[in-house]
Amino acid sequence: MISTLKSGKETCVEVDIKGMFDGIACKYDLLNHLLSFGIDRYWRRRASKIVKSYNPKELLDIATGTADLAIETARVLKNSQITGVDISSSMLKIGRQKVDNLNLSHKIKLLLACAEALPFSDNSIDAVTIGFGIRNFKNISAGLAECHRILKKGGVLCVLEFSEPQHALIKNSYNFYFSKIIPRVGGRISQNNFAYNYLRDSVAEFPSGLDFVKILMQAGFKDAQFEPLSFGIATVYTALKK
Numbered sequence: 001m002i003s004t005l006k007s008g009k010e011t012c013v014e015v016d017i018k019g020m021f022d023g024i025a026c027k028y029d030l031l032n033h034l035l036s037f038g039i040d041r042y043w044r045r046r047a048s049k050i051v052k053s054y055n056p057k058e059l060l061d062i063a064t065g066t067a068d069l070a071i072e073t074a075r076v077l078k079n080s081q082i083t084g085v086d087i088s089s090s091m092l093k094i095g096r097q098k099v100d101n102l103n104l105s106h107k108i109k110l111l112l113a114c115a116e117a118l119p120f121s122d123n124s125i126d127a128v129t130i131g132f133g134i135r136n137f138k139n140i141s142a143g144l145a146e147c148h149r150i151l152k153k154g155g156v157l158c159v160l161e162f163s164e165p166q167h168a169l170i171k172n173s174y175n176f177y178f179s180k181i182i183p184r185v186g187g188r189i190s191q192n193n194f195a196y197n198y199l200r201d202s203v204a205e206f207p208s209g210l211d212f213v214k215i216l217m218q219a220g221f222k223d224a225q226f227e228p229l230s231f232g233i234a235t236v237y238t239a240l241k242k
């Protein structure tokens, strides 16, 4: 699972992201809801409502996984078509079952594709969403460049990602929970210790707040903003294609 060096930040091992998510796919939803006490649903709902305010018709949900964000967005946006893409076929398989069970297959289609090489034409998409996915991209700049390429002028990019809370009291509890509880409970239930240690490390490493806003602006987006959710445990970012 671990091989060489990850780009972006200085020293970190490269992780087989696809293999990792294929390995935990069947426990992913359970652990998401359990470890976040169900708050992850609120985070996705908030991101979907923000996207709705732009009234997009054609949406792309990158790193869609088991399609929770795509499903939430389809519920909120009645007249939209959503394509979800992901590199993990096991995550997509569970996503497809959920989409079928909810009778949403006319609104959501799921494809195997990589964020860094999206199979969509230039200027073709109204809104791109990425829920808890961008932190895992092998090459974040290449992924953002692809988002920028496929979005129509004025189209919105909405990124939902974990972040570290700033308030001292919350930060201490958060650090304890993220470094002690999540790896143990996640590792035990998924039978994959690596994945839930990786979650802790990748969140700690990911640039959040204004740092990520700067990255969005450098990628050519305008009006980049962020909204911390639940004391900053997650943050939703939006930016527009110039």
Ligand SMILES: C[S@@+](CC[C@H](N)C(=O)[O-])C[C@H]1O[C@@H](n2cnc3c(N)ncnc32)[C@H](O)[C@@H]1O
Pocket: 017, 018, 021, 062, 063, 064, 065, 066, 067, 068, 069, 085, 086, 087, 088, 091, 113, 114, 115, 116, 130, 131, 132, 133, 136, 137, 138
């Ligand atoms: C933490 S899950 C998030 C799933 C879903 N968006 C959600 O809100 O629960 C991260 C997903 O990103 C996918 N992923 C990671 N790197 C990717 C890439 N370069 N291109 C497409 N998907 C990627 C993984 O396979 C995994 O399904």
